[in-house]
Amino acid sequence: ASVQTGAVLHSEESIAFRISDNSGRVLVYSGDTGYSEDFASFAKNADLLILESALPAGEDFENHCTPSEAAKLAAFAEANATMLTHFYPQVDVENIPAIAQQFYHGELIIAEDGLTYSVKGS
Numbered sequence: 475a476s477v478q479t480g481a482v483l484h485s486e487e488s489i490a491f492r493i494s495d496n497s498g499r500v501l502v503y504s505g506d507t508g509y510s511e512d513f514a515s516f517a518k519n520a521d522l523l524i525l526e527s528a529l530p531a532g533e534d535f536e537n538h539c540t541p542s543e544a545a546k547l548a549a550f551a552e553a554n555a556t557m558l559t560h561f562y563p564q565v566d567v568e569n570i571p572a573i574a575q576q577f578y579h580g581e582l583i584i585a586e587d588g589l590t591y592s593v594k595g596s
């Protein structure tokens with residue numbers, strides 16, 4: 475197994491993690507981040523990409539993603555499955571799948587408290 479870190483567009487000390495297990499499955503976790511194609515390259519071909527989607531459309535803020543920005547990152551990264559998380563109260567969680575699936579066509583998971591998920595290999 476291995477763990478790599480990469481920069482994200484948030485604060486100077488913010489990092490993402492790319493975790494690979496011995497069977498080749500890859501999980502990438504962004505933490506807080508704005509839209510960044512450099513991060514999408516870091517996340518390339520992840521079996522599971524966990525992305526924050528804090529802000530609703532129209533409240534773009536360079537250090538956090540909207541659902542559409544997160545979906546575009548997942549599509550650019552060609553992630554097999556993407557889990558969206560870290561929703562601010564003003565985000566309409568019910569609407570996220572419809573928004574995200576306009577840009578990302580892989581498996582989409584909306585995180586919620588207590589959710590468990592098994593990473594599937596590609």
